[in-house]
Amino acid sequence: MKQLKELTSNHVLGNPIRLAIMLYLLPRARVLFKDLLEVLGLTPGNLDSHLRVLEKAGYVKIKKVFSDRPRTAVEITQKGAQETGKYLRLLREVLNGI
Amino acid sequence: MEDVKELKSVLERVEGKLIAAQYMYGAMWFIAFLAVMALYYVLGTIVGFSSIFSAIYWGGAFVFVGWVGMMVGKRLEALFRSQGRVEEGSFSIIALPWIIGAIIGWVIVPRLNLGITEEASVAAGFLTFIALGVFGMWLVFIRAGNKDRGMVPAFLLPALGVPLVLEMEKGAMAWAGFLVAAGYALTSLLYLYFAFNAIER
Numbered sequence: 001m002k003q004l005k006e007l008t009s010n011h012v013l014g015n016p017i018r019l020a021i022m023l024y025l026l027p028r029a030r031v032l033f034k035d036l037l038e039v040l041g042l043t044p045g046n047l048d049s050h051l052r053v054l055e056k057a058g059y060v061k062i063k064k065v066f067s068d069r070p071r072t073a074v075e076i077t078q079k080g081a082q083e084t085g086k087y088l089r090l091l092r093e094v095l096n097g098i
Numbered sequence: 099m100e101d102v103k104e105l106k107s108v109l110e111r112v113e114g115k116l117i118a119a120q121y122m123y124g125a126m127w128f129i130a131f132l133a134v135m136a137l138y139y140v141l142g143t144i145v146g147f148s149s150i151f152s153a154i155y156w157g158g159a160f161v162f163v164g165w166v167g168m169m170v171g172k173r174l175e176a177l178f179r180s181q182g183r184v185e186e187g188s189f190s191i192i193a194l195p196w197i198i199g200a201i202i203g204w205v206i207v208p209r210l211n212l213g214i215t216e217e218a219s220v221a222a223g224f225l226t227f228i229a230l231g232v233f234g235m236w237l238v239f240i241r242a243g244n245k246d247r248g249m250v251p252a253f254l255l256p257a258l259g260v261p262l263v264l265e266m267e268k269g270a271m272a273w274a275g276f277l278v279a280a281g282y283a284l285t286s287l288l289y290l291y292f293a294f295n296a297i298e299r
Binding site: 023026027028029076078080081082084085086088089091092095096098 | 102105106109112113115116118119172173175176177179180181182
């Protein structure tokens with residue numbers, strides 16, 4: 001099964017936390033780091049390490065923004081949106097094949 | 099098998115939420131435009147709806163609406179890309195129909211003096227500007243693979259209003275504003291309806 005191989009070989013989105021981050025970002029485009037922490041229930045260090053992987057893959061951009069005070073914001077890139085969508089379609093194809 | 103079914107339903111819900119987000123972003127843009135147009139009518143009532151005032155106002159409004167459009171467009175592009183429906187730079191040509199619409203609607207149509215009064219000619223130009231801009235935007239969306247029926251009232255109502263306002267002696271601008279507001283409000287309502295449908299499916 002070609003799709004299954006492709007699915008398991010994606011080390012960036014193959015991780016459920018990183019997939020959850022991308023799914024949360026997709027309709028929102030930009031989210032504050034503190035909001036992601038709250039939604040996912042992770043420790044700051046853990047979330048940061050997952051975000052670094054996503055940033056290195058070019059799926060997200062990490063920026064400093066000013067809301068009530070300087071904050072870290074996470075923004076999905078066009079590549080990130082495209083790859084997440086591709087991964088979801090692949091997942092659906094695999095599920096339909098079972 | 100139960101797990102597979104559950105995962106499939108989760109995927110469907112995710113897909114539904116992404117489609118709903120698309121419609122909500124679309125509605126946001128039309129609502130922002132309605133707010134800009136409301137201000138145009140307030141100021142126009144004070145200073146009069148001359149073609150010079152209209153050109154200056156819409157020149158400035160174009161910058162604001164364009165900025166909102168860029169923000170919305172960026173998000174829409176990400177959502178379309180996630181569904182594999184858009185190529186790079188597909189939305190960058192959205193400004194083109196608005197520029198063409200502005201030239202025809204605010205410069206050419208009022209100068210042709212097709213209406214029975216100056217106000218009627220400006221109103222016809224205003225409706226032409228909106229109809230061409232939204233129609234062009236709709237074509238860009240169709241090209242990106244999004245069969246967007248919700249946007250149809252936003253260009254159809256203003257387009258149908260052009261021959262009507264040309265014959266109006268009084269209140270042509272008010273009537274034109276009503277047609278644009280009605281079209282945009284209908285489009286926003288349809289978008290919200292489609293969004294709720296996508297979430298609930």
